[in-house]
Amino acid sequence: MDLGIAGKWALVCGASKGLGFGCAKALVEDGVNVVINARTDAALQEAAAKLRAISEDLASAKGQKPSQVLAVACDITSPEGRDAVFSVPGGPGKDFDIVVTNAGGPPPGDFRDWDREAWIKAVDANMLTPIELIKATVDGMAARGFGRIVNITSSAVKAPIDILGLSNGARSGLTGFVAGLARSGIAAKGVTINSILPGKFDTDRLVATHQAAASKTGQAVDAIRAAQAAQIPAKRFGTAEEFGAICAFLCSVHAGYMTGQNILPDGGLYPGTY
Numbered sequence: 117m118d119l120g121i122a123g124k125w126a127l128v129c130g131a132s133k134g135l136g137f138g139c140a141k142a143l144v145e146d147g148v149n150v151v152i153n154a155r156t157d158a159a160l161q162e163a164a165a166k167l168r169a170i171s172e173d174l175a176s177a178k179g180q181k182p183s184q185v186l187a188v189a190c191d192i193t194s195p196e197g198r199d200a201v202f203s204v205p206g207g208p209g210k211d212f213d214i215v216v217t218n219a220g221g222p223p224p225g226d227f228r229d230w231d232r233e234a235w236i237k238a239v240d241a242n243m244l245t246p247i248e249l250i251k252a253t254v255d256g257m258a259a260r261g262f263g264r265i266v267n268i269t270s271s272a273v274k275a276p277i278d279i280l281g282l283s284n285g286a287r288s289g290l291t292g293f294v295a296g297l298a299r300s301g302i303a304a305k306g307v308t309i310n311s312i313l314p315g316k317f318d319t320d321r322l323v324a325t326h327q328a329a330a331s332k333t334g335q336a337v338d339a340i341r342a343a344q345a346a347q348i349p350a351k352r353f354g355t356a357e358e359f360g361a362i363c364a365f366l367c368s369v370h371a372g373y374m375t376g377q378n379i380l381p382d383g384g385l386y387p388g389t390y
C-alpha cells in the first residue's frame with residue numbers, strides 16, 4: 117500500500133533502537149525524510165547509517181529520491197534538546213508533518229519511595245515533553261492542512277501495572293490531554309493525534325526488565341521470557357517492525373479519519389472486549 121507520505125518530514129524521538137527505530141525505519145521505507153533523536157551519539161549515528169542504507173537501496177530499486185536522515189543526539193526531555201531538533205541544519209525547523217513522541221519509561225518501584233522529584237521527572241518525560249513537542253508543531257501542521265502526531269505510550273494506560281505507577285500516572289495524564297486536543301479545531305484541519313500503547317515488544321528495554329527480574333528472583337532469563345510469552349495469546353513478544361508498521365499507517369493519508377485513539381498492539385494480552 118502506498119502510504120501517500122513520501123517527501124514529508126517526520127521527527128521520531130528515542131529512535132536509536134527499539135520501538136522508535138522501528139517507527140523511523142517504517143517511515144523511511146515509505147519515502148519520508150526523518151530527524152531522529154536519542155541521547156547517545158554513537159548509537160544514534162549507527163541507526164542513522166542503517167536508515168540511510170535502507171532508503172538508498174529502496175530508492176535505487178524504485179528509481180526515486182532517497183529519504184533524508186538527520187540525527188540529533190540530545191535529551192528530548194530538556195528544552196535545549198528540543199531546540200536542537202528544531203534547529204538541525206537541513207531540517208524543517210518546526211515545520212514537521214509527522215511527530216512521533218517517545219522517551220524512556222520511568223523506573224519501576226513502590227509509590228511510597230517516590231518523592232516529588234521522581235514524579236516531576238516522570239511527568240516531564242512522559243507527559244510534558246510530548247505536549248511541548250505537540251505545542252511547537254501542531255499549529256503549523258493545521259495551517260498547512262496535514263499533520264500526524266503519534267505518541268508511544270504503554271499498555272499500562274489501559275491496564276495499569278502496579279510497580280509502574282509513575283508510568284501509569286504520567287502517561288494517563290498525556291492520554292487525557294491529547295484526547296481533548298485531538299477533538300479540538302485541529303481535527304478539521306487534517307491533523308490527527310493518536311497513541312500506540314505497546315504491550316510486550318522484544319526490545320532492549322524488555323530484555324532489561326527480564327534481566328532485572330532474573331537477578332531479583334534467581335530464575336533464568338530464558339525461563340522468565342518463556343513464562344511471559346506463554347501468558348500472551350499470540351505466545352510471543354511483538355517486534356519493532358510490527359510496531360513501526362502500525363505507526364506508519366497512522367501517519368499515512370489513509371488514517372486521516374482516525375484521531376484521538378489509543379491503539380493497543382499486545383498480542384491479545386489485554387483481556388477486555390473494549
Ligand code: NAD
Pocket residue numbers: 129130131132133134135136153154155156190191192193218219220221222268269270271313314315316317318319320321322
Ligand atoms: P528502548 O530502551 O529499546 O529504546 C529507547 C530509545 O529511546 C533509545 O533510542 C534511547 O536512546 C531513547 N531515549 C530514552 N530516553 C531518551 C531521552 N530522554 N531523550 C532522547 N532519547 C531517549 O525502549 P523501547 O522498548 O523502544 O521503549 C520505547 C518506549 O515505549 C518507552 O517509553 C517504554 O517505556 C515504552 N514501552 C515499551 C514496551 C516494550 O515492550 N518494549 C512496553 C510498554 C511501553
